[in-house]
Amino acid sequence: MSTNARIEGESTGLEEGPRLVSGCGLFIADLRPPEVLHVHLVRSLEAHARIRSIETPAASASPGVVGVFTHTELAFVCDPLEWIGPLPPNTRCPPRPALAQWEARFAGEPLAAVVAESVAEARKAAEGLEVNLEPLPGILEPESALLQRVPCVHVSLGGNVAYQFVVSGGDTEEGFRKADRVLTHRIARPRYHPAPLETRGVVARWLESEKRLEVWSSTESPHFLRAQLAGAMRLPQSAVRVFTPDVGGAFGSKLGATPEELVVCAIARIVAPRPVQWIETREESLAFSTQARATSGELKVGVREDGRLLSISYDGIDDVGAYLPIVPGHNPSAEGTLLCGAYQIPAARMAVTAVFTNNPPATSCHGAGACGAGYIIERAMDLVAAALELDCVEVRRLNLFRELPATTVTRARYDSGDFSRLVDRAVERSQYAVLRHETSSRRRKGELVGLGVALLVGIGAQGPSRETGGPAWEAATVHVSADGSAEVFTGGLACGEGHETVLARIAAHALGVKADAVRVGRADTQTMRAGVGSFGGRSIATTGSAVLGAARALERRLRGVAAGILCTSVEYVDRDGADFVSGSRRVSYRDLCLLAHGASQLEPGSSPLLEETFVFEPQGSTHPISIHVAQVVIDSETGEVSVERCCNVRDLGRELDPALVEAQVRGGIALGIELALLAGSPRGDDGQPLQRTFMERPVSRAQGVPRFDISSLPTPTTLNPLGAKGLGDTVTMAAFASVMNAVVDALRPLGVLHVDPPATPEKIWRIVRSCRGTGGA
Amino acid sequence: MLPAFEYRSPLSVEEALELLAKYREDVKVLAGGHSLIPAMKQGEVCPKVLLDLRRMAGLSAIDPFEDGGLRIGALVTHRDLEISELARGRSPLLAEVASQVGDAQVRNFGTLVGSVCQADPASDYPAALLALEAQVVVASPRGERSVPVEGFIQGAFETALEPDELVLAIDVPRSWARTAAYVRVRHVASGFALAGVAAQILVEDGRIASARIGVTGVAERAFRLAVIEEQLLGREPLPGAFAEMIRGVALGREILSDGAASAEYRSHLADVCTARALRKAISRIGV
Numbered sequence A: 001m002s003t004n005a006r007i008e009g010e011s012t013g014l015e016e017g018p019r020l021v022s023g024c025g026l027f028i029a030d031l032r033p034p035e036v037l038h039v040h041l042v043r044s045l046e047a048h049a050r051i052r053s054i055e056t057p058a059a060s061a062s063p064g065v066v067g068v069f070t071h072t073e074l075a076f077v078c079d080p081l082e083w084i085g086p087l088p089p090n091t092r093c094p095p096r097p098a099l100a101q102w103e104a105r106f107a108g109e110p111l112a113a114v115v116a117e118s119v120a121e122a123r124k125a126a127e128g129l130e131v132n133l134e135p136l137p138g139i140l141e142p143e144s145a146l147l148q149r150v151p152c153v154h155v156s157l158g159g160n161v162a163y164q165f166v167v168s169g170g171d172t173e174e175g176f177r178k179a180d181r182v183l184t185h186r187i188a189r190p191r192y193h194p195a196p197l198e199t200r201g202v203v204a205r206w207l208e209s210e211k212r213l214e215v216w217s218s219t220e221s222p223h224f225l226r227a228q229l230a231g232a233m234r235l236p237q238s239a240v241r242v243f244t245p246d247v248g249g250a251f252g253s254k255l256g257a258t259p260e261e262l263v264v265c266a267i268a269r270i271v272a273p274r275p276v277q278w279i280e281t282r283e284e285s286l287a288f289s290t291q292a293r294a295t296s297g298e299l300k301v302g303v304r305e306d307g308r309l310l311s312i313s314y315d316g317i318d319d320v321g322a323y324l325p326i327v328p329g330h331n332p333s334a335e336g337t338l339l340c341g342a343y344q345i346p347a348a349r350m351a352v353t354a355v356f357t358n359n360p361p362a363t364s365c366h367g368a369g370a371c372g373a374g375y376i377i378e379r380a381m382d383l384v385a386a387a388l389e390l391d392c393v394e395v396r397r398l399n400l401f402r403e404l405p406a407t408t409v410t411r412a413r414y415d416s417g418d419f420s421r422l423v424d425r426a427v428e429r430s431q432y433a434v435l436r437h438e439t440s441s442r443r444r445k446g447e448l449v450g451l452g453v454a455l456l457v458g459i460g461a462q463g464p465s466r467e468t469g470g471p472a473w474e475a476a477t478v479h480v481s482a483d484g485s486a487e488v489f490t491g492g493l494a495c496g497e498g499h500e501t502v503l504a505r506i507a508a509h510a511l512g513v514k515a516d517a518v519r520v521g522r523a524d525t526q527t528m529r530a531g532v533g534s535f536g537g538r539s540i541a542t543t544g545s546a547v548l549g550a551a552r553a554l555e556r557r558l559r560g561v562a563a564g565i566l567c568t569s570v571e572y573v574d575r576d577g578a579d580f581v582s583g584s585r586r587v588s589y590r591d592l593c594l595l596a597h598g599a600s601q602l603e604p605g606s607s608p609l610l611e612e613t614f615v616f617e618p619q620g621s622t623h624p625i626s627i628h629v630a631q632v633v634i635d636s637e638t639g640e641v642s643v644e645r646c647c648n649v650r651d652l653g654r655e656l657d658p659a660l661v662e663a664q665v666r667g668g669i670a671l672g673i674e675l676a677l678l679a680g681s682p683r684g685d686d687g688q689p690l691q692r693t694f695m696e697r698p699v700s701r702a703q704g705v706p707r708f709d710i711s712s713l714p715t716p717t718t719l720n721p722l723g724a725k726g727l728g729d730t731v732t733m734a735a736f737a738s739v740m741n742a743v744v745d746a747l748r749p750l751g752v753l754h755v756d757p758p759a760t761p762e763k764i765w766r767i768v769r770s771c772r773g774t775g776g777a
Numbered sequence B: 001m002l003p004a005f006e007y008r009s010p011l012s013v014e015e016a017l018e019l020l021a022k023y024r025e026d027v028k029v030l031a032g033g034h035s036l037i038p039a040m041k042q043g044e045v046c047p048k049v050l051l052d053l054r055r056m057a058g059l060s061a062i063d064p065f066e067d068g069g070l071r072i073g074a075l076v077t078h079r080d081l082e083i084s085e086l087a088r089g090r091s092p093l094l095a096e097v098a099s100q101v102g103d104a105q106v107r108n109f110g111t112l113v114g115s116v117c118q119a120d121p122a123s124d125y126p127a128a129l130l131a132l133e134a135q136v137v138v139a140s141p142r143g144e145r146s147v148p149v150e151g152f153i154q155g156a157f158e159t160a161l162e163p164d165e166l167v168l169a170i171d172v173p174r175s176w177a178r179t180a181a182y183v184r185v186r187h188v189a190s191g192f193a194l195a196g197v198a199a200q201i202l203v204e205d206g207r208i209a210s211a212r213i214g215v216t217g218v219a220e221r222a223f224r225l226a227v228i229e230e231q232l233l234g235r236e237p238l239p240g241a242f243a244e245m246i247r248g249v250a251l252g253r254e255i256l257s258d259g260a261a262s263a264e265y266r267s268h269l270a271d272v273c274t275a276r277a278l279r280k281a282i283s284r285i286g287v
């Protein structure tokens, strides 16, 4: 009986689980290098202002202060952050300075850095800094960014457009002409900060004698960070090493370098040899850090009387804030390809103009932005159902792709899955017919109850690079030491998802050893010399496939060595447990590794280094699918929405570790509910953030979510050898969209056709009140 | 990040009062720490000395008075109130409020007295304490005094406490068990009250003989609904019978407004919670 690792199986969560849940994780704030200095950033209190002066002497004289830095001092050692490589089409990306030079472009932009022996001393000293700002008119509403004679966020660009894209297929105009009905609605999603449990942070140290920079960062992409920092620090990439400790959540907000990382590196160079640390406060995180983009636009659907969609379009404005986030593969147009969702629609068009505003920079959080399109199409389906008085499941069934593989008119190719089966399963598991019936009878008693469905097609692992616009590959190295212990290195890392467990198991399986013989190294640009990172839903599908490739190649090498030892040729070498056997001869795995390192046993020309590197690049994007049914009830007097039921069915391809997947599904649903009911980053009319602590920023809590019914109908993808489609935020967005649909459904009897997220109590109360024309009671 | 401070943990009231007299504005009393510590982390208060009450004897008890009232010591936690048979029996309203504060961790640390001393306008207790006409027992080098909660809480985060004074307990008079209820709407992020209403009614011979209603969360400080209390007298306690008189109960006060709720919405919630609290209290008559 073999005890070797199987590639799929019951979760052990053994690699990182105990470490993380027992408080033994090593996060950026846990690093306490000796002699470390602390940075406190002084930020703009104005959304848009000219910097008249920053007087530093008083702060510099404060106890414990080592230095106070503004743009002028840092300019000696660094340049602004810039886009790396060719810009995506129709994109303008102004350089982003470490510290603002002439102008502050959003409330929270770093203006000066105080460096001291302790955080407390740095903060205290910062109070003595005299910042003289002259407020300027700013752009806070994205719609106003495109008007004539408005201020420019970046004067050098001569306008506020950051990028534009159009993704289209078929003739949408003709579709609208042929349609029996054309429905239009303005829809919007707000900006919000994804609020990872761990805030950002960075430690840097300059080694003058070696002219090298060492950086520790809570990042999703160490190699990309290295490239950006090296560029801005005027160093070759080979002189910069980025280490990643444990990362406590990211959701897209830790992708790419931001001024904070650059400030710390620049100061480290100045104050060398002392290391320098900056840990983002919760307030900085919630109020000033990279947020999720806001979008608003017009949705238009052309539909036949029988419920078939002929055409769909979305014409929107996105708010990217003051600077374009510089992230690898930043490709908002990916969203456009998913506009048709699971449906066979003859014509579709998504046109987006992204504008600079005097708000904090914003990026694609949760599902690489791709899931935004899923929300649009799923709202469209419900608008159609409402207009034609059809059941929302029926409308979806009518329009589904009957068979996969299929390619949408916007050229998204779905390689595997069965939409109809997923819908059937969700209808069955949620007892949809019973719920509908119950909803009607509760409505008759005056309750505002609603049922919502959403079928989300997301993007997991993107590829290939030539189509996605950013690097879509990942590299992995597997190394076996003389004692047989194996190490895996990749360019990716985990943000709490459990990748170490799964990657170790993949490698162990391919090597034919037990999972505990394999360790997964921390992301480090020196041990793994090239890589892309962990974002979207790429890690297991892409990084995992790279690990599999490397481990398989290494196993072939080991067989070759075994063949030499067993005096046979490689095709006659078999595995028995971990041992290598040929006929009655046998060499144990451990002995083999030891012998292989002793060069005498080697074939001439082969290497004693038992190591293989493999690069995997998907030849198409995977599309995880999730269907969600939610039931909500609204308190008509207070506007409070409670989610009463959640049923989720998913096809994420092959699930290597169902328990870890389910943990993410549960978390994803809770997050989806949060996005629907709670999350938004409201700012005052002056651009000041209104959420600075968790006393203001609501999050999903255990008491606010119902029991979930979750199940899986996996169909392996053919786009990678593991068959995994990845999770992305497909489940999250399905839960989000279905809860929004349920909220609208609950308000339907009052004549409501659409509600923008978040469905906060006061907003819902106002809607109910205006529909009823009374005090809402 | 916590600023530096000196930590003292006296064993007796005398010792505590001496320290308060010595350090005055520089000292802060520490009870459950669930308001004070977050405020220190935010840099809102920076005491030089923390005076921890938790080693002091005699402050953790819920003591019965002979007339049916209760004395609730300064270290009695929300959780103690929630589960104490004595508190539940004699002042179910207070126990009901306690059970709704924060989450289990908060309830295990935070204290009733700490909450009253904090005087957070969104805190849950004041509604009930006003309806119950509770008294705050204050000690100082000048001796002990009793202050009605109504006068003790003077505004948002403002109390009648002098720097050298310590609250020993809160006295809750005998209440008419069970014909009371607390209803609130939570702030979506903090869980504190956007509006919270505690109602207590006494029914004699099928008519309302007395009513007391306290409202919290809506204005800078909690308040009583004196007019409605008056109007209820002599009425039959029928659920939903008073809808017409509950319109704009908070009008005329400066109503709080912030990112989570506008003044208009809060004012509306005050009406909703008042109606619901009355309905719930009435539904408990004879239970």
Ligand SMILES: Cc1cc2nc3c(=O)[nH]c(=O)nc-3n(C[C@H](O)[C@H](O)[C@H](O)COP(=O)(O)OP(=O)(O)OC[C@H]3O[C@@H](n4cnc5c(N)ncnc54)[C@H](O)[C@@H]3O)c2cc1C
Pocket (backbone or CB within 6 Å): B028, B029, B030, B031, B032, B033, B034, B035, B036, B037, B038, B053, B074, B100, B101, B102, B103, B106, B109, B110, B111, B112, B113, B114, B115, B116, B117, B118, B120, B122, B123, B124, B125, B161, B165, B166, B167, B168, B190, B191, B192, B193
């Ligand atoms: C996450 C969270 C959620 C919460 N949710 C709610 C909620 O839903 N509803 C609600 O009402 N509250 C809520 N609270 C507040 C909680 O109830 C606090 O426990 C309470 O407000 C303060 O009590 P404490 O014992 O922790 O006091 P501390 O924080 O120790 O002290 C508070 C203040 O009172 C002073 N003080 C304390 N005791 C005395 C004394 N004996 N004499 C003189 N001064 C004294 C202190 O010096 C300090 O200024 C929440 C708190 C947290 C952290």
